[in-house]
Amino acid sequence: MANQGQSVLVVEDESSIASFVALYLKNAGYRIQAAGTGREALERVASEKPDLIVLDLMLPDIDGLEVCRRVRQSSDVPILMLTARDEDVDKIIGLEVGADDYLTKPFNPRELVARVKSILRRSVPERREVQTKQIKHGDLEIDVGRREVLVAGKEVQLAPKEFDLLWELLDHKGLVLTRDQLLERVWGYTFAGDTRTVDVHVRQLRRKLGEASPIVTVWGVGYKVAAARDAAVKA
C-alpha cells in the first residue's frame, strides 16, 4: 500500500467524530495519532511530526485557525480543516491561515479519506517535477521552481493551492478547464468532489492579483486564461 506507515494526526474534541474519522483512516492504512485540544495538537505536531493533520475548527482551548497558524510558523505539514460553517472557508485556505484543504461538516468519511490520500500524494513529489518552468503573462510572472508569483515585478503571496490552480490555468492558456478537471489536476480528486473549492480559490486569486488576474469565468463550464493584455502599456 502506497500510504503505509504515513501518520495522520486527528485533532477533534468531539470523541464520536474523532473516533469515526480515526477508524476510516486506519482502515485506509494510516497510523493515527489523536489530540482533543489545540494545545495537545501543537505538542504532538512538535514531538511526533505527523505526515498530515486533520484539524477541527472548533476546539475547547485554542481554535483550529490559530492552531493552523502556529503550525505554519514552523512546518509545511499538510492540513485538512474540518468546519461546520461555509463562511470560514475563504479564511481557512487563504494564506493567512494556510490550510491545504477543508471539509464542511457533516462530511462523508469516504470523501475525507479520498482527500487525505490526494493531499499526501501531491504534497511531496510535485514540487520537484517541474523545476525551471516559468510563464510570463502580461504583468504576471510565475516561477514554478521557486513557487513565486510576481505582478509588475512585485511578489504576491499565494497559498499553495492558489499557486497550483493559477499554474494549471496558465499552463493551458486559451483552453477552458471545467471545475471537475481543475479539482482533479490541482487537488487530485478522481471523482466529482466539492467544486466550490475551485470557486473559492479563483476568488482569492482575483482578489490578490487584482487587474493582473488572467482568469476568465466561462459561464456554466469552468475557467480559462484570457489572452495577455499588452504588457508594455503603462499608465
Ligand code: CA
Ligand atoms: Ca470540535
